[in-house]
Amino acid sequence: MTENMENLVLEHLRGIRGTLADHGERLDRIDLRLSTIEQTLGGLYALSASDRDALTHLTRRVERIEQRLSLSDA
Template identity: 35%
Template sequence: MNDNVENLLLEHMKRFQASLDRMERRLDEMSARMTTLEGSVVSIMQHLTNLSAADAAQQISIDNINRRLDRIERRLELTN
């Protein structure tokens, strides 16, 4: 009877270990995926920063063009 109990416990421990191994592999996989996602988020944030910088540069150019246009209109007396 004692051998049966030991065998039963051993089988349960093996199943527990196999389950734990699967969970560890899954956790490693999820950690790798999280690292990939974090890298993607950083890349997106850098891209948005570059777009914001380009937008600001374009707005400065538009403002300069508007000032020049206003000055040209004043010199030609085209303003109301």
């Protein structure tokens, strides 16, 4: 009976080890995907800042043109 119990415990431990290995692999894949998302988001923030700077520059140019043509209210 004791040998059967030991075999049963070992069988359960092997199952747990296999499950942990599967979870570890899945966690590695999730970590990789999260890193990719973070890099993409960082790139989008950089593009957004660049676009904002370009828009600010264009707004200033339009304001100067309006002033020169006396089209602005101010």
